[in-house]
Amino acid sequence: MHRRRRFRGSPVTSLAARxxxxxxDALAHAGIGFDDAQRHAIDRLSGPTDCGYYLHGTTGRGKTALATLYFDAIPTQHKTRVHFHDFLAGVQSHIAHSGRSHSEAIRSVIGPTDAVFFDEFHVHDVADAIYLTEMLGNLCNGRTLVIATSNYSPADLMPNPLFHSRFAPAITIITGSMTVVDIAGGPDYRTLAGPPERGFGSGSWICGPPENTGTPATPVPLCAGGIKLMALRVTGRAAHLTFAELCERPVGSHQYLWLAxxxxxxxxxxxxxxxxxxxxPLMRLANLVDILHDRNIRLDVHSAGPPGRILDAPAPPPDVARTLSxxxxxxxxTPGAGRTRAAPGAGGGTT
Structure with missing residues (x-):
C-alpha cells in the first residue's frame, strides 16, 4: 500500500473548502438533471481533498461539464485551464525551441496559478509520460488545486504493457494525493442530445463517392504550424483538405491546433x-477529431464508409471509444429523410 500524502491546512484544502x-450553487442554477453516478461524483467533488480531483469515466458522461462548473466556481483569478493536446504541444515546443528543462517548460505553459484544470488527461507516449510524471510531482504539493478529466482510471493510464511501469510513479501520485472520482455506469449523453446549429456537431459524415467539387481549383498553400499543407480550397473561414494531406503525412497537434x-x-x-x-493515419485522425471537438470547430467528412468501420481496422487508435462518441x-x-445523427460505433445506417 502506498502512503497517502496529506496537506491538511494547506492552500489547496482551504481553496477546495471555499x-x-x-x-x-452553480449546479442548482444550471438547472441540469443528474443521474446517480453523476450525483455521487458531485458529492465527491464537494468534499475535502489534499491536492485536487481526478474525474474519470466513459465518453459522454458529463466529466468536462461537471469539472468546468467546478473550475468556474473556484474563488481565485489565478487559475489555468489547459486542454491536454495544447499542454503537450506547448511543453514540446518550449523544449525544442528554447532548450529549457522539462520543469521550466511545464512552468512556462501552466504559468503561476492557484488552480489548474487538465481536460482529457491521457498518456500513450513514453516521452509524454516523463513530462507528466514531473508535472504531477511539482503540482501535487498542497499549493495548487488540480482538476483532471480522463477516460482512463489511474491504473489504466499508459496502457501499453511495455511502458506502463514508466508511468507507475505518476499513478501513485494521482491515487496518493488526488481524490479519484469515478463517473462510469451511465449513458453517453452525446448520443442523446439534439444536433447543434453551430460548431463541431453541426457538421456531417457523408458516406459515398468522392465529393463532387466541380471545376478543379488550384490548391491553396497553408503555413500550418511550420508545415505547409495544401488545401483543396479555402472560402472565408472554411477550409477543405484531403485525408491524405491531413492524416497520411507526418502532421501533428501543432498543425491541427493551427487549423482550429x-x-x-x-x-x-x-x-x-x-x-x-x-x-x-487513424491516430492522426483521432487527434484531429479531439482538437476540433475541443475547439468546437465544425467538421464535415466525405468517406467511403461510416465511422464505425474504424473498429475493424488492424490497429484502431488507443482512444477509439472517445473518437467514435x-x-x-x-x-x-439520408436520401429522402433529411439529416439524422450517426449511431456511434455503428457499422452503417442511421438512428
Whole structure:
C-alpha cells in the first residue's frame, strides 16, 4: 500500500473548502438533471481533498461539464485551464525551441496559478509520460488545486504493457494525493442530445463517392504550424483538405491546433473505408477529431464508409471509444429523410 500524502491546512484544502458551496450553487442554477453516478461524483467533488480531483469515466458522461462548473466556481483569478493536446504541444515546443528543462517548460505553459484544470488527461507516449510524471510531482504539493478529466482510471493510464511501469510513479501520485472520482455506469449523453446549429456537431459524415467539387481549383498553400499543407480550397473561414494531406503525412497537434485557430469549419475529403486505414493515419485522425471537438470547430467528412468501420481496422487508435462518441455527434444525410445523427460505433445506417 502506498502512503497517502496529506496537506491538511494547506492552500489547496482551504481553496477546495471555499469552492464547494459555490460549486453547489452553480449546479442548482444550471438547472441540469443528474443521474446517480453523476450525483455521487458531485458529492465527491464537494468534499475535502489534499491536492485536487481526478474525474474519470466513459465518453459522454458529463466529466468536462461537471469539472468546468467546478473550475468556474473556484474563488481565485489565478487559475489555468489547459486542454491536454495544447499542454503537450506547448511543453514540446518550449523544449525544442528554447532548450529549457522539462520543469521550466511545464512552468512556462501552466504559468503561476492557484488552480489548474487538465481536460482529457491521457498518456500513450513514453516521452509524454516523463513530462507528466514531473508535472504531477511539482503540482501535487498542497499549493495548487488540480482538476483532471480522463477516460482512463489511474491504473489504466499508459496502457501499453511495455511502458506502463514508466508511468507507475505518476499513478501513485494521482491515487496518493488526488481524490479519484469515478463517473462510469451511465449513458453517453452525446448520443442523446439534439444536433447543434453551430460548431463541431453541426457538421456531417457523408458516406459515398468522392465529393463532387466541380471545376478543379488550384490548391491553396497553408503555413500550418511550420508545415505547409495544401488545401483543396479555402472560402472565408472554411477550409477543405484531403485525408491524405491531413492524416497520411507526418502532421501533428501543432498543425491541427493551427487549423482550429484559423478556421471555423474544416472539411475532409477522400477518407477511405477506415477498416482499411493504417495505424498512424487513424491516430492522426483521432487527434484531429479531439482538437476540433475541443475547439468546437465544425467538421464535415466525405468517406467511403461510416465511422464505425474504424473498429475493424488492424490497429484502431488507443482512444477509439472517445473518437467514435465524438464522430457520433455528426449528422449523416439520408436520401429522402433529411439529416439524422450517426449511431456511434455503428457499422452503417442511421438512428
Amino acid at each position: 469552492t464547494a458551496p459555490r460549486f453547489r 485557430d484559423s478556421f471555423e469549419s474544416i472539411t475532409i475529403t477522400g477518407v477511405p473505408d477506415l477498416a482499411s486505414a493504417e495505424r498512424d 465524438r464522430l457520433g455527434s455528426l449528422r449523416t444525410p
